[in-house]
Amino acid sequence: MTVLDEIETCIPALRRYAHALLRDREGAEDLVQDCLERAVARRTLWRGDGPVRAWLFRILLNRFRDVRRSAEGRAQLVPLDATVEPARSGGQEAHLDLREVHAAMGRLPFDQRAALLLVALEGMSLAEAARVLDIPEGTLTSRLARARETLRRMTGRAPAQDLVERK
Amino acid sequence: MSDNLPIDDEALIRLRHGEPADREKLADLLAADPSLRERLAEWDRQDAALATLYNPLADEPVPARHQDLLAAAARAPGWRFRWPERIAAAMAFLAIGTVAGWFAALHQMPGPAEADLATEAMRAYATYSVEVLHPVEVPASAASHLESWLSKRVGRPITPPDLSGNGFRLLGGRVLPDSQGTAALMLYENDLGQRLALYVAPAPAGVETAFRFAQSGAAQGFWWVDNRLGCALVGDLPHDALRKLSLSAYDQIDQT
Structure with missing residues (x-):
């Protein structure tokens, strides 16, 4: 399997991650395309000393940070963190409300969203995700x-005690 | 609870997303603690919701432009395609320690101007790697400015290589006078505070050397001239670590 083949098998995951991270279809596809361009041009850098997947996610995130940095002063994507209001439903349903979860993800600060999606959606271990994000495991x-x-x-998930009090 | 102390969320996350042994330990803890199970169940619900929300994107057909890009790369007969083999060959030779002979056969020996490169790089490293307050003129946080400024002053496209795979983060860069024109100095630092200097200066056309080793006191480095750029990576690091870093820098500079 060549590096190009391995890159290709990662495209679905890259797209999923980019969409969940950016929440904007066109922007996500552009980011994936950018990432692939860079990966193809720099594939000699990948020496088999780690999974291609992690390397690609690194490129994707670095690329996104570059874009964000150069866009500073123009578009501002500032997620709200301080003004978190608990959602209304407080039960113990087997499933979470998907719209609520999607909205909540959008309100997470970018760094938290990027980190959570790597482990929760892409199934990376702490060690792998920390490498991708280039941060210590403790920070992650x-x-x-x-x-x-x-x-x-x-x-709408308060700790059990709060739930009792609210009822 | 089986432990004396309650397990906080971070400890739980370390177990849940850690190594297989961590997950086994977590399973034992869960068996003994129903409240822990409820906390974990909430995270399972979060993960399930994320999967339901975003997995369908991964099942969609891959857009044609992504596929075209890879197909074009696979077809390309250009230099980019041949480079991996050349670099792999170079690495293999380096690994078995025959690089000197190999390169001597392929390339001319360095003249005094290229050998100066190592000296200049050592000097720059000695001066700036110890600088606490102003190690660089332009910090890495201004990446695009740094890149365009260095490129403009050196007169060649300069993209600071990413050495973070080897634990070194770019601090930033500065320009310096060099016998061949203007040189760029990029400084890197790792978590231990060790610093590396990458010195890049224009080189005359027609000169090519491969990796050469230079030493001055505790500082040592590899340097090479390729594609009209002279480069030297200097640091106070073990020989093997420096060589690995130099290869990584070499590859990346070669791509620009």
């Missing part, structure tokens, strides 16, 4: 804990 862990907690609050 606390980022994930914050993301999960915020998500829980925004999708």
